[in-house]
Amino acid sequence: MYIDSHAHVEGHKFDSDRAEMLARACEAGLERILAIGSGTGPGTYDCALKIAEQHDWIFASTGLHPHEASVATEADYREMARLAKHPKLIAWGEIGLDYFYDHSPREVQKEVFRRQMELAQDAKLPIIIHCRPSNNSENAWDDTLQMLRDHWAPSGLPGILHCFTGEWKHAQAALDFGFYISFAGNVSFPKAKNIRDAAKQVPLDRMLIETDSPYLAPVPHRGKRNEPGFVVNTAEAIAQLRGTSKEEIGHKTAENFYRLFPQTR
């Protein structure tokens, strides 16, 4: 059994074969998918929920991605807070800081991130964190972890570092305040030393796996469109690093998902 804790299944890249793609995921042994509802920002906050409403094994998040932070208005916050009350809406995200693309000014990204942490706390929903540093600095990690420490950790609520690409020390810091670390297909890339190093060390009871479909397909699908069924390949890559089986990684990460989101069990 496997759970894909992060997939963008509403994207137009799946428009031609979404039903077949989901059928392949079931065949591959997937029990649940957390469909991420950040979409393209305003007007799309319910994009994952619409799919979750059609499939009892799919659940949804909503949130404003840091890429779109500069367009945030009060109406956007109100809409997300309204959707957060839906029974199949189980997490707030993806939210955070992206200093790689810098699509929105960093100060704006921080304010929108802080504001959504506040709303997620009101809704008592775990948050899903996107953090991507620029090529030559660790600042996005320092800033993200500091903001989590200041604005999230006091709530005692959990969260997920999605598509983890940091160093082991960043994972450790987040583990210390109750976060789960989710690994994506890039853990299977031979040159991703820091990710692979972290994947060896994260305690098995705090790990999740994801595809981030349609991006970042794991080996042997690297370079192609990614889809939830390929989460099995990510489990296999982690299993090789840790000297265990992909079934064990699948089972443990699924148990973690059910602990984090008991309403999906």
Ligand SMILES: [Zn+2]
């Ligand atoms: Zn992301």
Ligand SMILES: [Zn+2]
């Ligand atoms: Zn994503």
